[in-house]
Amino acid sequence: MDYLQASYYLDFNHKNIKKITSKFNDGGLSDKEKAIKLYTFVRDNWLYNPYDITLLKDHYKASFIAEKPSGNCIEKSVLLVACLRGLHIPARLHLGKVKNHIAVDKLTEKFGSNELTPHGMVNVYLNDKWLKLSPAFNKSLCKKFNVPPLDFDGENHSFLQQYNSKGNLFMEYLDDYGHFADVPLDFMKANIKEHYPHIFDTDESITEFNL
Structure with missing residues (x-):
């Protein structure tokens, strides 16, 4: 599987993505250093917003996400994967199911649950191993x-914030859906509709909702 390839979604040759990757395309930086800096940039420059979800195909293009001020976990992960590939660093999308335990009132109100699925992460290939990381929660x-x-x-996994600073449970992973070379939109649609059927009415043509 080619994890360096551009695609409809991972359109790293688009000017919006090149504008980002140009900041880290210094020949003096190692792939590890580029990945670290890029991860932090995506984590903190797009605010995390789990309440704005779309199932529209073109809204999962990295170039589209790059122009937004915020993004959910999948959008931020798609953006990071595209930028990593744009820097010739192998990367892929990773999805799972998580449960939040802090500040969940709004989540429960909107989703009917404090479980979020699919939850987006990133796998990056550095120094002959795949590392799992999550750029979702900005500083x-x-x-x-x-x-x-x-x-x-750049050497260890960085995807789980299990406890807050007081030692209270913050997040736990409930399921792992594995990794994907590209954005699996059909899988995501089926997963969302299965877990949050109340969000959709009987009109199957509805493909976007803002929470």
């Missing part, structure tokens, strides 16, 4: 909820 949001931000050192 300012983590500060608000008293949770240490997820830093990435």
Whole structure:
């Protein structure tokens, strides 16, 4: 499988993505250093917003996401995968199901559950191994909820914020759907409709909702 390839969604040759990758395309930086800097850039420059979800195909293009001020976990992961590939670093999307335990009132109100699925992460290939990382929660949001931000050192996984600074359970992973070379939109649609059927009415043509 080619995890360096561009696609309809991972359109890293688009000017919006090149504008980002140009910041990290210094020949003096190693792939590890580029990945660390890029991860932090995507984590903190797009605010995390789990309440704005779309099933429209073109809204999952990295170039489209790049122009937004915020994104959900999948959107931010798609953007990071595209940018990593644009820097010739192998990367792929990883999906799972998570449960939040802090500040869940709004989540429960909107989704009927404090479980979020599919939850987006990223796999990056560095130094002959795949590393799992999550760029979802920006630093300012983590500060608000008293949770240490997820830093990435280029050598270890960085995807699970299990506890906040007080030792209270923050997040747990319930299921792992595996990795994908491209955005699996059909799988995502089926997964969302299965877990949140109340969001959709009987009109199957509805493909977008804002929560």
